[in-house]
Amino acid sequence: MEDEILKIENLQVSYGSIKAVKGISISVRKGSIVTIIGSNGAGKSTTLGAISGLTRPSGGKITFRDRDITRLGAARTSQLGISLVPEGRRIFPNLTVRENMMMGAYNRKNREEVQENFQTVFTLFPRLKERLKQPGGTLSGGEQQMLAIGRSLMANPDLIMMDEPSLGLAPIVVEEVFKAIQSLNNKGVTILLVEQNAAKALEISRYAYVLETGCVTLQGDAKKLLESEEVRKVYLGI
Amino acid sequence: MDPKTLLQNFVNGLSLGSLYALIAIGYTMVYGILRLINFAHGDIFMMAAYFTFFFVTLTQLPWYFAAIFAIASAAVLGFGVDRIAYKPIRKAPRISALITAIGVSFFLESLAVVIFSGIPRSFRTIFPQFLNEMIILGGHMEVKYGQEVILGGIRFPIISVVTLIVTAVAIVFLWWFIYKTKIGMAMRSVSVDIPTTSLMGVNVDRIIGMTFALGSALAGVGGILWAVRYPQVWPYMGFIPGMKAFVAAVFGGIGSVPGAVMGGLILGITEVMMVGLFPGAAGYRDAFAFFILIIILSVKPSGLLGKPELVKV
Ligand SMILES: Nc1ncnc2c1ncn2[C@@H]1O[C@H](COP(=O)(O)OP(=O)(O)O)[C@@H](O)[C@H]1O
Ligand SMILES: [Mg+2]
Numbered sequence: 001m002e003d004e005i006l007k008i009e010n011l012q013v014s015y016g017s018i019k020a021v022k023g024i025s026i027s028v029r030k031g032s033i034v035t036i037i038g039s040n041g042a043g044k045s046t047t048l049g050a051i052s053g054l055t056r057p058s059g060g061k062i063t064f065r066d067r068d069i070t071r072l073g074a075a076r077t078s079q080l081g082i083s084l085v086p087e088g089r090r091i092f093p094n095l096t097v098r099e100n101m102m103m104g105a106y107n108r109k110n111r112e113e114v115q116e117n118f119q120t121v122f123t124l125f126p127r128l129k130e131r132l133k134q135p136g137g138t139l140s141g142g143e144q145q146m147l148a149i150g151r152s153l154m155a156n157p158d159l160i161m162m163d164e165p166s167l168g169l170a171p172i173v174v175e176e177v178f179k180a181i182q183s184l185n186n187k188g189v190t191i192l193l194v195e196q197n198a199a200k201a202l203e204i205s206r207y208a209y210v211l212e213t214g215c216v217t218l219q220g221d222a223k224k225l226l227e228s229e230e231v232r233k234v235y236l237g238i
Numbered sequence: 239m240d241p242k243t244l245l246q247n248f249v250n251g252l253s254l255g256s257l258y259a260l261i262a263i264g265y266t267m268v269y270g271i272l273r274l275i276n277f278a279h280g281d282i283f284m285m286a287a288y289f290t291f292f293f294v295t296l297t298q299l300p301w302y303f304a305a306i307f308a309i310a311s312a313a314v315l316g317f318g319v320d321r322i323a324y325k326p327i328r329k330a331p332r333i334s335a336l337i338t339a340i341g342v343s344f345f346l347e348s349l350a351v352v353i354f355s356g357i358p359r360s361f362r363t364i365f366p367q368f369l370n371e372m373i374i375l376g377g378h379m380e381v382k383y384g385q386e387v388i389l390g391g392i393r394f395p396i397i398s399v400v401t402l403i404v405t406a407v408a409i410v411f412l413w414w415f416i417y418k419t420k421i422g423m424a425m426r427s428v429s430v431d432i433p434t435t436s437l438m439g440v441n442v443d444r445i446i447g448m449t450f451a452l453g454s455a456l457a458g459v460g461g462i463l464w465a466v467r468y469p470q471v472w473p474y475m476g477f478i479p480g481m482k483a484f485v486a487a488v489f490g491g492i493g494s495v496p497g498a499v500m501g502g503l504i505l506g507i508t509e510v511m512m513v514g515l516f517p518g519a520a521g522y523r524d525a526f527a528f529f530i531l532i533i534i535l536s537v538k539p540s541g542l543l544g545k546p547e548l549v550k551v
Contacts, residue, residue, distance in 0.1 A: 054433050078439035090434040092427045099423055106424065107439045155439065 005030040005159055005190050006051070006082075011060035013046050020046040022214035023060065028159070028207075033181070033191045035201040035222060037235055038211035044194040045087050047211070048161050051192075052084040053077035064159070079107055083157035087164050087194075089148040093137025097128055100136045100147055104154030114154070121150035124180050142173035149180060160184070161192040166200070178204060198235040202226040210235070239514055242392050247514040248507065253398035255506020256405035257467075260460035261483030262490065262498035263412065264316075264453025270429045270493040271449050273332060277339040278319055279457055280480015281346035284473065286312040286458030287361070287465035288354050294364045301365050309458040316454025317447045325443060350473035358472035361465040369397045369466055401463045408459055409499060415452065416495070425449055429493075478524055482509075485531045491544020500542060505530065 006028040013021040021043040028034045036044050049055035051062055053074035062070045069077055078084075083104075092100050101121065105114045122129045125146040131139060136147060145165055152160055162181070166174040174197065182204050185191055195201035202208055205222035210231065218230060225231045239247070261283055268276045289308035294301060323342045327334050362370075377391025416422040424445045427435045436442050464479060465471050486505045490497025505527060513520045534541060 052437060054437065074433065074436035075439050075441050078437055084437050086434060086437065090431060090437075092430055092434070094426055094430055095423065099426075102420070102423065103427055103435070103438045103440075106420070151438075 003030045004028070005065055006192065007061075007063040008047075008051070009061045009063075011047065011050060011062065012058045013043070013050050013055055014058045015046075020214055021050065021057075024209075024211070024214070024216045026209055026216070028190060028192055030158075030190055031185075031188055032206040033185050033193060033204055035193045035195055035198075035205040035208040036211055037195060037198045037201060037208060037231075039234075041213075042211040043214040044211055045163055046214075048084060048163050048192070048194060051077075051161060052082060054084075078155065078157075081155075081158040083152035083155050083160050085148045085152045085160065085162040085165060087167070089141075089144045091136035091139065091144045091147055091151075093135060095136055096133050097136055097139070097147055098132045100151050101128075101154050104151035106155075108154070108156070113156070117154050117156060121153055124153075124183065125150055125176075142169050142176070145169060145173070145177060146180075149177070153184070157189070159190045159192065161194075163194045164196055165193075166195065166197045174200070198231065199226070202231075239511075243514060245392055246394055247510050249394045249402075250398055251507035251510030252503060253394075253401045253506070254510060255486075255503035256402055257460050257464055257479065257502070258483045258486045258506050259499045259502025260405055260408060260456050260463075261479060262487040262502045263409075263495055264457045265484055265487040266490070266492055266495055266498040267425075267449050267453045269487070270495075271425070271446055272324070272328075272335070274324065274335045275339060275484065276319075276324075276450075276453075277336075277480070277484075278323075278342035278346055279453070280476035280483070281343050281350075282312050282316055282319070282454045282476070283457040283461035283464070283480060284350060284471070284476035285315055285346065286461035287471040287475065288350060289458075290462050290465065291359060291361060291364055291471050292354075304364070305462055308462060309455050312458030312461070313451040313455040316450040316457075319454075320447050320450040325446075328443075347473050347477075354471075354473060356473055358470045361469040361471055364469075365466045369395075369400060370469065371396055373399065395467075397463070397467050401467070404459060404463060408456055412452070412456065412495070421445065421448055482524075482527045485527045485534075488531060489534050489541055491541030493545070494541070494543040497541055497543035 004027055008024065008026040010023045010025060011021055012023050024047065036047065038044050046055060050057045053072050053076065057070060061068065064080060064082060069080065092103065095103065101118065105117065108114050127143060128146055128150055131143065136144065139147060149165065165177050169177065178200055181191060181193065193201055193205065202222045202225055208219065208222040208225045209216050210218035218225065261279065264279050265276060268274055286308045289311045290304045293299070293304035293307050319342055323338050324335060327338060372393045373396055374388050375392040377388045379386055380389055416425060424435065424440050428442055428445050432442055482505060483502065486501035487498045489505060490501025509523055509526060512526060513523055
């Protein structure tokens, strides 16, 4: 595919003797939202961890913009333009909101562009602006999620991966987060989403994968999956 | 203790304590990031004193060049120790790192004996003489044996006052570095979450190396001041101050920089006061610090400003 920004081929990841991901292949097109759904322990976070360089794959190949990033490590991968919003938000509790965002912009050189990014994030999440001087640890769960997304935007990434961004949030905040994801995508950011909230995620996605115990069991057009018998029964509970 | 002696002891204790604080900061910063007690820290303190000594002796350049050179070398040495000894075993169990730290400490001490010889060398001529003279407040002039001498008054060595000032400047610099620079910010984020920091595109190993360098530079400052105070250098000079600074760091709450400063000051003052009150117990002054350590560990292991250790999931 020409406009393929991320390609995962036969990815395998093990924790000691436990095989968490058993040879999956995923493709993400530039400018799209792609979702991975699957129950707890299916290997979704492990997959994102392998792409971002936090976890070393035991086999397979990961290509980002025609470049092999399989064993690059987290820092280098992030510098190439992949940003992960980790499961559980992972805000730096001892750093202020402003510093958390500055951490996202750690390798940016152009101050003016960084200032513009601050404005972009404030437009998306106005509440963060009021909290700039507060330590990250004092924010509510929803605000922390906004900060986690905002922090990743500060790197100006080409691909953002989000690991269960709606987990544990109040319904109104979930709405806000999903709106933000869509509005980012409209600006041209490619998004790889991992979600428990399958209905909402599939609604906004172009393509989706279903992961079960480390294998892709189903994949296809998000709208089609949303209508498929299997997905409706297992993941939507209808 | 009369008020005059009390004041003298207080100033001397504060000055000694500020040296403990300077060293304790390095222990606590490394612990805050790696949960590692870097037992080689006291030996970097010693090395800085030797670097100063040989720089002055060999180049004949003034002491301030030597001090800058020695502090920079201590920083490089700290960085190097991390690279060579600790980085390769970053993912190993903590006990391996601890044993390595003790090994590095023995290595540096033995290296110093081999290179510099085990004989203490006088530091007296290295720095200006006036540092070891006394500041005298009050007192009265008398003529004895045909010479004018000042009797009475409150006295403390100039080096005590200089030590206090230098330490204060170093701590302000450290505060600025940790809270106002980008690298300082990364040090704070590394201390809470290494993987997430690396997700920000930060080379975590470099930040850890910088932490070693910064702590070692402060130990270097301490080593030079120490050598001026007791004017000599020898390969094992870092052992006792290093151990006491470690006690100070634990006392203040290991991982906390303000805690290390507080712990150092309190330890220095109580040590000098104890010797002042019970001159007969002066021989036990080193044991005293470890007695304090035992008490802290049994009463409040997290120290004055430390947080109780959270078990990492
Ligand atoms: N650090 C780890 N060590 C050992 N096993 C792990 C680790 N992380 C995840 N696993 C295991 O790998 C499998 C996949 O986990 P994960 O990728 O977190 O799933 P998901 O994100 O889909 O819930 C699970 O069986 C989990 O227990
Ligand atoms: Mg997960």
